Amino acid sequence: MDHGSTQVNNHANQANLEASGIANMNLGQGEGVYISTYGCQMNVNDSERMLALLEMVNFVPVENPEQASLIIINSCSVREKPVHKVHSEVGRYRELKEKNPRLRIGVAGCVAQQEKQKLLKDVPVLDFVFGTDSIDQLPDIISRTYASKEKVVAARFENEKPYSVETLIRRPGVASFVNIMKGCDNFCTFCVVPFTRGRERSRNLQELINDIRSLIKRGTKEVTLLGQNVNSYRSDCGADFAKLLQTLAEDTDIQRIRYTTSHPKDFNQELVDISQKYRSKICDYIHLPAQSGNTEMLARMNRGYTREEYLDKVRMIRAGIPGVVLSTDIIVGFPGETEEQFADTVSLCEKVRYDNIYSFKYSPRPFTKAARFADQISEVEKQRRLQVLIDVQREISFDLAKEYDGIEIEVLLEATTDTEGQLQGRTxxxxxxxxxxxxxxxxxxxxxxxxxxYPSVLRAELVSVVGQQSPGSLQ
Ligand code: SF4
Structure with missing residues (x-):
């Protein structure tokens, strides 16, 4: 099927490395690299990409920083005190640097993108700082720090360039994660992502399909499509997110498709219809962040929907995909949130009956509008509201879990566990x-x-094998 792409280079990174001569460099000399990762699945994916690139230039991943000649902290600034966390982690490595003059220490991710030179100035033991758009420059950055002890900052957004990457995973699992887009244009007033990940950019549809086909060849059965706002996916050939799901379901042998995160304002009937049509492949699970159950709060958050519109989306999804499971994100104690407005959030959770909620106390983030709102809520009150919500959700989750007792489920088995003879998988x-x-x-x-x-785990007994894995496909 032609999706309008004529210029797709799926091996751009390896080719670029080779062209720059870096792939042939023995930069790591077989020494260790240690990456500590904070934050979301995007960051986990980015760390895996860094390790794959660094293996190409002869670094060896190690389990603890004492064994490393290269340490990278892949930071997150979505949650609390991110800069503080970076400072305290780097502090622990100061002694290692005194013992090993070859040791280079760098910070990646959202804090790096946000702080840039300031981080190098504030933390002199650091050798380099690189942002979320500069990961593929990593071998070059390291090479510069080894060559001249130069301190390097690489944190420019490449907003004008097309977003083209090959997924680099050293050993793909049964379930793999694939970035389909990056950045966000929504500017929710509490969120730092548009400042740390830049504007929205989507990968080309055909590039993505080829990428996922090659993961399937290496043993992947389930793919999770990642983006800050997957519903805004738009390939340069015009294909939208529904088209991407359809193409993946029809044109590849992938067994299961998941995606995260969806924005409620962009979740439409077409997506529900596609999910229903390809139900054998598209998973019955949708993470639909509400953030609040009160319309005024939602407007202050710049979420682009009202409470009623959100509930309409939930009704539309449940009508079109019976049995679908929903989860959400909630912020409590957003500036100005009254007791009544918080009660609306609790009642939303009771009404929707999510399987799971990820709830957070609001905390101000640099550059964001809400950080400048005058009516901040006290820490004590935020903590109280958070506990109320957790207690309400715990009951709902326990109640919903009972529905699973004794039923037959279908599980894709992914990995061993620490318990002998036990495997883990997901429905x-x-x-x-x-x-x-x-x-x-x-x-x-x-x-x-x-x-x-249990609310988050099911213990089960094997009944029979429904679909076998392709022999010898896992690498
Ligand atoms: S949609 Fe809002 S919360 Fe999500 S990444 Fe974009 S700005 Fe942040």
Missing amino acids: TQNKLVFLQAPESLIGATVAANVVKA
Whole structure:
């Protein structure tokens, strides 16, 4: 199928490295690299990309910083005290640097993007700082710090360039994560992402399909499509997110498709219809961040929907995809939030009955509008509201878990666990499942009976194998 792409180079990174001569450099000399990762799945993916690039130039990943000649802190600034966390972690490495003059220490991710030179100035032990758009420059950055002890900052957004990357995963698992877009144009008033990840840019559809096909060849059965706002995906050929899902379902052998994160304002009927049509592949799980259940608060947050519109989306999704499981993000104690407005959030959660909520106390972020709002809520009150919400949700989650007791489920087995003979996998509703099964079944889809259901985990017994993994495909 032609999706309008004529110029797709799926091996751009390796080719670029080779062209720059870096791929042939013995930059790491077989020494260790240690990466400590904070934050979301995007950051986890970025760290994996860094490790894959660094392996190409002969660094070896190690489990602890004492063994490393290169340490990178991949930071996150979405949650509290991010800069403080970077300072305190780097402080722990100061002594290592005194012992090992070859040791180079750098900061990546959102804090790096946000602080740039200031971070180098404030933390003299650092050698380099690079932002979310500069990951592929990493071998070059390291090479410069080794060559001249130069301190390097690389934190420019490449907003004008097309977003083209090959997913670099050293050893893809049964379930793999693939970035489909980056950045965000929504400017929610509490969120730093538009400042740390730049404007929205989407990957070309055909490049993505080729990328995922190559992961499938290496053993991937399930792919999670990642983006700050996946519903705004738009390929340069015009394909939108629904088209991407359809193409993946029709044109590849992927068994399961997940995606995160969806923006409620952009979740439309077409997406519901596509999810229903390709239900055998598109998972019955949607993370739909509400952030608040009060219309005035939502307007102050610049979320682009009202409480009623959000509830309409929930009704539309549940009508079109019966049995779908929903989760959400909630912020409590947003500036100006009254007790009544908070009560609206609690009632939203009671009404929707999410399987799971990720709830956070509001905390101001640099550059954001809400950080300048005068009516900040006290820490004590935020903590109280958070606890109220957690207690309400705990009851709902326990209640919903009971529905799983004794039923038969289908599980894609992903990996071994620390318990001998036990494997873990997930249902299409994203429930984590533990069961006893031979390791040879990793990659297989099995039927299992739930023997004990907890809110976040199901314990089950193997019944039968439904779909076998392709032999020898996992690398
Ligand atoms: S949609 Fe809002 S909360 Fe999500 S990344 Fe964009 S600005 Fe942040």
